[in-house]
Amino acid sequence: MTEPAPRAPIGPxxxxxxHRLHPASPLLRGGLVFLAxxxxxxxxxxxxxxxxxxxxxxxxxxxxxxAPGFGGDWAEDPxxxxxxxxxxxxxxxxxxxxxxxxxxxxxxxxxxxxxxVTDEALEVRSGILFRSHxxxxxxxxxxxxxxxPVFARLFGAAKLDVSVAGQSGNVDLSYLGSAQAxxxxxxxxxxxxxxxxxxxxxxxxGDSVVAAGADAAGTAxxxxxxxxxxxxxxxxxxxxxxxxxxxxxxxDLAPPxxxxxxxxxxxxxxxxxxxxxIWLVVIIVxxxxxxxxxxxxxxxxxxxAAIGVISYLWSRITGSxxxxxxxTRDGVRIGSGLLSTANQTIPPxxxxxxxxxxxxxxxxxxxxxxxxxxxxxxxxxxxxxxxxTLVLPxxxxxxxxxxxxxxxxxxxxxxxxxxxxxxxxxxxAPGFTSAPRRAAWIxxxxxxxxxxxxxxxxAVLRSGWLLRRLALVPLARMQSVAVAAGPxxxxxxxxxxxxxxxxxPIAPEVPALDRADATAAFGAIAAEAVERALRDRTDRWxxxxxx
Amino acid sequence: xxxxxxxxSDAPEAPVPEAPAHVDDDWRxxxxxxxxxxxxxxxxGAGITVxxxxxxxxxxxxxxxTWGGIAVGAIALVSxxxxxxxxxxxxxxxxxxxxxxxxxxxxxxxxAVPYGRMQLVDITRGPVSRALGxxxxxxxxxxxxxxxxxxxxxxxxxxxxxxxxxxxxxxxxAGL
Numbered sequence: 001m002t003e004p005a006p007r008a009p010i011g012p013x014x015x016x017x018x019h020r021l022h023p024a025s026p027l028l029r030g031g032l033v034f035l036a037x038x039x040x041x042x043x044x045x046x047x048x049x050x051x052x053x054x055x056x057x058x059x060x061x062x063x064x065x066x067a068p069g070f071g072g073d074w075a076e077d078p079x080x081x082x083x084x085x086x087x088x089x090x091x092x093x094x095x096x097x098x099x100x101x102x103x104x105x106x107x108x109x110x111x112x113x114x115x116x117v118t119d120e121a122l123e124v125r126s127g128i129l130f131r132s133h134x135x136x137x138x139x140x141x142x143x144x145x146x147x148x149p150v151f152a153r154l155f156g157a158a159k160l161d162v163s164v165a166g167q168s169g170n171v172d173l174s175y176l177g178s179a180q181a182x183x184x185x186x187x188x189x190x191x192x193x194x195x196x197x198x199x200x201x202x203x204x205x206g207d208s209v210v211a212a213g214a215d216a217a218g219t220a221x222x223x224x225x226x227x228x229x230x231x232x233x234x235x236x237x238x239x240x241x242x243x244x245x246x247x248x249x250x251x252d253l254a255p256p257x258x259x260x261x262x263x264x265x266x267x268x269x270x271x272x273x274x275x276x277x278i279w280l281v282v283i284i285v286x287x288x289x290x291x292x293x294x295x296x297x298x299x300x301x302x303x304x305a306a307i308g309v310i311s312y313l314w315s316r317i318t319g320s321x322x323x324x325x326x327x328t329r330d331g332v333r334i335g336s337g338l339l340s341t342a343n344q345t346i347p348p349x350x351x352x353x354x355x356x357x358x359x360x361x362x363x364x365x366x367x368x369x370x371x372x373x374x375x376x377x378x379x380x381x382x383x384x385x386x387x388x389t390l391v392l393p394x395x396x397x398x399x400x401x402x403x404x405x406x407x408x409x410x411x412x413x414x415x416x417x418x419x420x421x422x423x424x425x426x427x428x429a430p431g432f433t434s435a436p437r438r439a440a441w442i443x444x445x446x447x448x449x450x451x452x453x454x455x456x457x458x459a460v461l462r463s464g465w466l467l468r469r470l471a472l473v474p475l476a477r478m479q480s481v482a483v484a485a486g487p488x489x490x491x492x493x494x495x496x497x498x499x500x501x502x503x504x505p506i507a508p509e510v511p512a513l514d515r516a517d518a519t520a521a522f523g524a525i526a527a528e529a530v531e532r533a534l535r536d537r538t539d540r541w542x543x544x545x546x547x
Numbered sequence: 548x549x550x551x552x553x554x555x556s557d558a559p560e561a562p563v564p565e566a567p568a569h570v571d572d573d574w575r576x577x578x579x580x581x582x583x584x585x586x587x588x589x590x591x592g593a594g595i596t597v598x599x600x601x602x603x604x605x606x607x608x609x610x611x612x613t614w615g616g617i618a619v620g621a622i623a624l625v626s627x628x629x630x631x632x633x634x635x636x637x638x639x640x641x642x643x644x645x646x647x648x649x650x651x652x653x654x655x656x657x658x659a660v661p662y663g664r665m666q667l668v669d670i671t672r673g674p675v676s677r678a679l680g681x682x683x684x685x686x687x688x689x690x691x692x693x694x695x696x697x698x699x700x701x702x703x704x705x706x707x708x709x710x711x712x713x714x715x716x717x718x719x720x721a722g723l
Contacts, residue, residue: 004595051607375689478662479660479689479693480688481659481663482658482659482692483657484655484657485655486653486654486655490655498692500688500693501690502690503690521655522659525659526645526661529645530661530663533663534663
């Protein structure tokens with residue numbers, strides 16, 4: 001991270017020209033669903049057609065014949081009508097026209113969906129009738145995600161999602177070739193870092209990237225020598241298999257000692273001991289009661305709820321599979337997933353708050369989970385955002401320290417002495433301003449844990465008993481700070497202190513401090529925030545290499 | 548040299564009008580006329596509720612509605628009586644690097660917003676404020692929780708303050 005090692009030149013997709021997406025994109029973006037529906041309808045139509053003919057030729061025997069699936073009923077009337085009126089030819093023609101129109105539509109949408117990367121911004125043009133042109137400023141990039149759903153991986157494609165500051169959502173490029181997506185991410189991050197664009201020199205290693213996108217055409221080409229064609233097909237299959245099995249992190253980019261290991265049993269146990277488990281138990285008890293008493297309406301109400309909770313648990317477990325986190329030159333990279341994989345990069349200087357939290361049932365095992373606040377998480381995609389803000393699904397205190405070291409590398413030396421007391425400690429601790437004993441009136445269980453420290457440009461907020469929390473807020477990115485007191489707190493001469501950051505899962509708050517302490521902390525935080533914000537240059541982390 | 552934003556913060560050749568005017572360490576209050584705005588608002592709100600409750604109580608002979616109406620009216624009167632105090636508690640202070648805002652007598656709140664964090668400054672005026680020549684100034688940062696609104700400033704003051712703050716925010720902006 002310190003020495004400016006020479007880097008590969010900007011890749012072919014980031015050359016400022018307009019490019020199209022992966023040729024399989026239309027198929028992956030909706031074509032597969034279309035094909036599945038089509039197949040379903042056709043399969044059922046076939047049943048109906050057979051049945052109609054049976055009915056036609058042998059009316060007596062068809063009474064018991066029942067079409068499998070509920071699609072059969074749906075198709076009954078049209079098919080019978082068409083056969084009865086002799087319109088089979090017209091129906092087939094109409095069908096063919098519809099299919100052709102849909103294919104044409106998908107193809108046009110693909111043709112018109114282009115993107116380019118300039119020195120300033122990533123621009124995307126799309127739409128057939130209603131054209132849209134989105135442009136995301138590179139220096140406002142808050143994170144880049146690469147997702148590879150199972151089907152997309154079979155095609156060697158990946159979805160690149162660039163989140164920018166703002167609520168209107170992200171710029172997403174779905175889909176790109178898998179290798180191209182990785183390359184483009186690197187290029188975007190490099191341009192965003194403030195490093196200058198280098199002239200694209202020899203495109204020697206770029207060729208393999210282009211080939212990855214074009215290999216669909218390559219396999220179709222029948223060479224004169226049969227062995228060479230077979231070799232090429234073998235190479236393509238080999239590359240697919242390699243891509244499919246490859247770990248999410250490029251081993252060159254990930255210093256191995258910094259990667260947190262998340263064993264599968266721990267992931268499963270942590271999910272089962274999580275808060276959602278209580279809901280599952282409650283729901284199962286209700287279902288059992290409903291079954292024994294025979295109140296069926298309760299079953300209909302709660303079985304969907306049980307399915308919801310189980311699918312949440314399942315996604316929680318699968319999301320932790322093959323979890324990895326590592327610091328790269330262009331930010332922290334977090335990858336996870338077994339079949340559908342996701343891979344997120346948070347550039348330096350984009351983390352607005354970090355929180356390690358520990359639920360009561362996790363305490364015996366010493367497990368923690370770490371979340372972050374980052375800008376540009378649109379509120380509409382709640383599930384997606386929840387996954388992206390989860391940095392460490394479950395880990396030990398050591399893992400938490402390593403993750404915080406990656407997320408806040410500059411402040412780590414100052415924070416290390418505070419972390420032990422901050423994570424599990426109670427009572428007064430060096431560095432922390434604790435809440436006075438009278439805070440027990442409003443926080444009877446957690447008042448011993450309540451504490452605040454300001455160290456190394458970071459505010460450290462400790463609180464919670466049922467859910468132990470330790471929040472770290474880099475003051476360079478704090479938005480505002482507030483102290484407040486209602487009648488009860490005023491009577492106890494207490495004040496609560498809140499630090500406002502961009503929207504996210506963390507709302508850093510110290511519930512109660514002595515009034516004098518709170519006022520002093522308010523002043524200190526406000527002053528340090530201004531000073532740190534002026535000095536902070538982490539959001540253009542590559543600029544010093546360029547100039 | 549790398550980009551103009553940071554260069555600006557290093558060497559402020561800033562077009563700030565009345566250069567040192569923004570630093571003043573006194574708490575400033577909002578215009579006392581803002582009491583009228585608040586009173587009119589609560590009179591209209593409470594008046595409608597009380598009227599509905601009284602009419603319902605009289606028409607359907609429901610004593611609880613009548614008593615409810617009387618209770619709402621009494622609470623509204625007490626809160627209106629405290630309105631001047633509440634408006635006097637609203638204050639702001641322009642420090643060298645941030646704006647501090649405070650309000651409340653029962654529920655006190657004090658917020659410090661660094662100038663560089665202000666994403667936009669908004670002036671809104673309701674019908675009563677307009678009649679009195681007042682305006683509300685709303686500050687928006689990237690955090691929704693900041694929620695700082697400075698009500699009841701004379702329009703000229705509000706516009707001048709807005710321009711100053713925007714200029715300050717421009718010179719001190721640093722990333723997000």
